[in-house]
Amino acid sequence: xxxxxxxxxxxxxxxxxxxxxxxxxxxxxxxLVLLLIAPFVLYPVFIMKILCFALFASALNLLxxxxxLLSFGHAAFFGSxxxxxxxxxxxxGLTPEVAILLGxxxxxxxxxIIGALAIRRQGIYFAMVTLAFAQMxxxxxxxxxxxxxxxxxxxxxxxxxxxxxxxxxDRTLYFVVLLIVFGGLLAIYRIIHSPFGQVLKAIRxxxxxxxxxxxxxxxxxxxxxxxxxxxxxxxxxxxxLVFQLASLTDVYWSMSGEVVLMTLLGGMGTxxxxxxxxxxxxxxxxxxxxxxxxxxxLQGAIFVVSVLLFxxxxxxxxxxxxxxxx
Amino acid sequence: xxxxxxxxxxxxFGQLLLGLINGSFYALLSLGLAVIFGLLNIINFSxxxxxxxxxxxxxxxxTYLGIPYWGALVIVPLAVGATGVLIERLMIxxxxxxxxxxxxxxxxxxxxxxxxxFRNSFGVSGLPYSIPPQLSGxxxxxFMFLPNYRAWVVLAxxxxxxxxxxxxxxxxxxxxxxxxxxxxTLVGAFGINVPRMITLTYGFGVALAAFAGVLAAPIYSVNxxxxxxxxxxxxxxxxIGGMGSILGAILTGFGLGIVExxxxxxxxxxxxxxxxxxxxxxxxxxxxxxxxxxx
Numbered sequence: 001x002x003x004x005x006x007x008x009x010x011x012x013x014x015x016x017x018x019x020x021x022x023x024x025x026x027x028x029x030x031x032l033v034l035l036l037i038a039p040f041v042l043y044p045v046f047i048m049k050i051l052c053f054a055l056f057a058s059a060l061n062l063l064x065x066x067x068x069l070l071s072f073g074h075a076a077f078f079g080s081x082x083x084x085x086x087x088x089x090x091x092x093g094l095t096p097e098v099a100i101l102l103g104x105x106x107x108x109x110x111x112x113i114i115g116a117l118a119i120r121r122q123g124i125y126f127a128m129v130t131l132a133f134a135q136m137x138x139x140x141x142x143x144x145x146x147x148x149x150x151x152x153x154x155x156x157x158x159x160x161x162x163x164x165x166x167x168x169x170d171r172t173l174y175f176v177v178l179l180i181v182f183g184g185l186l187a188i189y190r191i192i193h194s195p196f197g198q199v200l201k202a203i204r205x206x207x208x209x210x211x212x213x214x215x216x217x218x219x220x221x222x223x224x225x226x227x228x229x230x231x232x233x234x235x236x237x238x239x240x241l242v243f244q245l246a247s248l249t250d251v252y253w254s255m256s257g258e259v260v261l262m263t264l265l266g267g268m269g270t271x272x273x274x275x276x277x278x279x280x281x282x283x284x285x286x287x288x289x290x291x292x293x294x295x296x297x298l299q300g301a302i303f304v305v306s307v308l309l310f311x312x313x314x315x316x317x318x319x320x321x322x323x324x325x326x
Numbered sequence: 327x328x329x330x331x332x333x334x335x336x337x338x339f340g341q342l343l344l345g346l347i348n349g350s351f352y353a354l355l356s357l358g359l360a361v362i363f364g365l366l367n368i369i370n371f372s373x374x375x376x377x378x379x380x381x382x383x384x385x386x387x388x389t390y391l392g393i394p395y396w397g398a399l400v401i402v403p404l405a406v407g408a409t410g411v412l413i414e415r416l417m418i419x420x421x422x423x424x425x426x427x428x429x430x431x432x433x434x435x436x437x438x439x440x441x442x443x444f445r446n447s448f449g450v451s452g453l454p455y456s457i458p459p460q461l462s463g464x465x466x467x468x469f470m471f472l473p474n475y476r477a478w479v480v481l482a483x484x485x486x487x488x489x490x491x492x493x494x495x496x497x498x499x500x501x502x503x504x505x506x507x508x509x510x511t512l513v514g515a516f517g518i519n520v521p522r523m524i525t526l527t528y529g530f531g532v533a534l535a536a537f538a539g540v541l542a543a544p545i546y547s548v549n550x551x552x553x554x555x556x557x558x559x560x561x562x563x564x565x566i567g568g569m570g571s572i573l574g575a576i577l578t579g580f581g582l583g584i585v586e587x588x589x590x591x592x593x594x595x596x597x598x599x600x601x602x603x604x605x606x607x608x609x610x611x612x613x614x615x616x617x618x619x620x621x
Contacts, residue, residue: 070427070430072430117606117609117610118609120609120610120613121609123426124363124368124369124427125565127369127427127430128369128561128562128564128565129565129605129609131558131561132558132561132562132605133602133605135555135558135562135602136602139598139602140599142598143598253554253558257438260431260434264431292445292446293442293443293446294442295442296438296439296441296442296445297438297439297442297443297446299438300434300436300437300438300440300442301435301439302435303431303432303435303438304432304435304436304439307421307428307432307435308417308420308432311424311428
């Protein structure tokens with residue numbers, strides 16, 4: 001990526017004072033309270049879907065918004081983790097927490113392989129390489145003996161948490177999913193604000209200077225790629241238990257596009273943007289589900305409008321108005 | 327009947343021909359991507375959708391207006407290229423001062439819109455487009471049967487590819503183009519209208535995709551998703567070849583088509599991933615691509 005080009009990464013998020021800003025604590029707490037009440041007001045499965053995609057988009061945002069690396073193949077991690085978790089829970093009969101852990105590990109391992117190859121190219125090529133490998137994972141999922149081909153893995157049992165607590169009830173499962181997703185989001189927040197995160201932003205903004213300062217840039221890139229893949233995998237594995245299904249949709253390129261759209265719409269390089277983007281897109285899909293291809297057209301239109309008029313995203317614009325990093 | 331490595335020659339040459347056909351499309355499409363990337367510095371994600379548009383517009387021309395195949399081969403690239411000119415003027419031209427990512431996002435969004443619109447109007451089941459009467463039938467070469475239309479696809483692709491190569495590498499207009507790729511400001515200072523050249527280049531790249539679409543219409547079924555998966559393979563082709571060289575894009579396209587065809591003969595299970603595996607190997611040993619310049 002050349003130095004002279006302009007990006008809309010929220011620069012406000014970079015000028016962070018020492019310690020966690022108070023308004024971040026307030027937002028996280030408010031969000032948690034809202035999400036604790038939500039399943040008693042709204043349909044729990046719907047909110048769980050938003051939560052899983054919020055984590056997925058935040059994982060991509062860690063890579064794209066803070067590492068400056070566009071992966072157009074994140075569905076590979078989301079989907080393969082979802083297959084592994086579904087297989088572990090259904091065929092091996094493992095408990096849900098172990099299934100999710102195995103899915104996450106599988107995604108991290110896949111991220112290590114794809115990441116190590118993809119970071120050998122920069123910018124636009126990086127995006128094409130990740131997309132191409134994700135398509136390869138799609139073909140493997142289509143042909144592999146344990147993925148169920150076009151049918152996917154259906155009727156995945158939700159099982160008993162730690163072998164004790166049954167997750168068959170939507171609301172019980174909801175609080176487990178909330179715990180996982182919120183844990184993931186806080187982990188991402190921690191990574192962004194760690195010294196590691198500062199180096200990442202330095203590489204994003206000026207790779208050549210970071211190299212000359214002595215940072216082993218490729219190690220940082222690979223590390224953040226693996227973290228992002230693992231978190232995306234955690235989201236995918238959780239989603240497999242929520243919907244009791246792992247299917248080809250989860251590994252297809254359109255899924256990679258969707259999560260990029262969520263991040264772009266919410267605001268790349270913001271902390272809360274991907275959450276907002278995920279909520280908007282999932283809600284939209286729900287309302288337009290019966291209109292067939294119009295969902296695709298609408299998603300395309302949001303892409304075009306976001307790029308032409310709205311590059312900072314919803315939360316990016318809010319942050320500029322409030323003059324606070326969000 | 328003689329056999330090569332235990333494979334009957336009909337199967338071997340049949341798959342080689344299929345590989346050559348696929349290679350023709352890889353070459354045409356990756357060439358268009360390379361031409362666009364050279365001057366505009368964006369990856370045209372809607373290339374697959376524009377290829378699909380080419381096939382559909384040819385089908386619509388035949389069905390609604392009675393335009394025959396040979397007319398479509400000329401008119402359709404011009405028409406679809408014109409939509410490309412419009413897209414460049416109205417949208418892409420606003421993004422040149424931004425990071426390359428935004429060009430990718432924009433053209434991806436456009437691809438979704440185009441595919442969605444066609445899916446809404448025509449459904450997902452394919453529409454038939456018959457082979458022009460002059461090219462029906464085939465030749466018996468003794469060791470295999472060669473359908474005339476398939477031979478024509480390879481020939482037409484070769485002619486257009488090398489025509490493009492000649493225009494860019496050997497003519498004055500091409501020299502301006504190459505100069506503008508290196509240093510647009512300086513070329514502008516010599517009195518050449520660089521923005522117009524950029525617009526026309528995008529239009530030309532899109533027209534190439536549409537031309538490939540018309541060629542494809544009689545052999546693949548015309549459906550809204552025909553470009554979506556193909557374009558990802560073409561991206562892999564572009565990563566393998568590198569976008570620095572026109573000739574490189576052509577050679578890589580044909581070469582990989584043939585390799586894919588051979589994989590179908592010797593190890594059919596791996597044929598859908600063969601190109602991606604080659605991409606991984608190239609990334610390991612020659613990260614800039616076979617014909618790429620390190621940027």
